[in-house]
């Protein structure tokens with residue numbers, strides 16, 4: 001316990017019981033919020049949440065780096081284990097949660113081939129989607145300084161979205177799919193949640209009408225998942241430091 005928490009670790013984190021999520025309203029945070037909300041609806045799963053103001057760099061302080069040397073959110077602390085187990089990397093957190101709490105495989109798969117598919121799409125997004133989209137978002141906000149970077153990352157994001165479009169459309173064989181992994185039309189799973197938290201704003205990230213027209217199945221997938229109540233809750237006010245300042249972690 002002594003090396004796990006530092007003197008300056010917030011009491012809210014030290015005293016947390018059960019699952020404790022440290023997060024912020026960002027795409028990687030939102031994917032974990034959404035799964036937790038789904039598990040709450042399905043199994044009545046409980047957890048507590050703390051919020052980080054990324055602009056204040058609390059995530060770069062020593063107490064946080066002890067928990068995640070990468071200095072980024074989200075992190076999930078499982079206090080049901082002694083010493084507590086910390087999970088960094090949002091996709092690993094999704095996998096940890098389905099292993100821990102999804103006993104009926106509502107958001108994961110029992111069949112090894114289905115599991116293999118889900119791993120593929122989970123890793124494809126984690127490795128090829130989110131880093132490029134993160135860079136695209138960054139350079140879009142600094143477009144005057146780096147037009148080449150905007151162009152480069154936009155093209156790469158469009159390419160990755162195009163891969164997902166191929167998968168969902170069944171263009172090169174197979175049926176049109178509703179979800180990324182699973183047999184037939186597929187089954188809603190963490191492979192979808194993982195990518196959706198980033199792609200949900202597809203119509204508002206600077207793609208032209210013509211570019212969007214190349215992605216009809218991906219847009220339908222975005223709308224299909226947006227309609228779930230747990231997804232709506234995972235995006236929203238419970239994770240907003242302006243609405244819940246009492247959840248904010250701030251050290252001197």
Ligand SMILES: N[C@@H](CCC(=O)N[C@@H](CS)C(=O)NCC(=O)O)C(=O)O
Pocket residue numbers: 026027028029054059071072073074088089090091
């Ligand atoms: N690969 C990590 C990336 C985590 C990440 O980039 N988190 C962002 C928010 S979405 C963050 O903490 N940014 C603040 C920082 O880098 O200091 C994951 O999937 O969890």
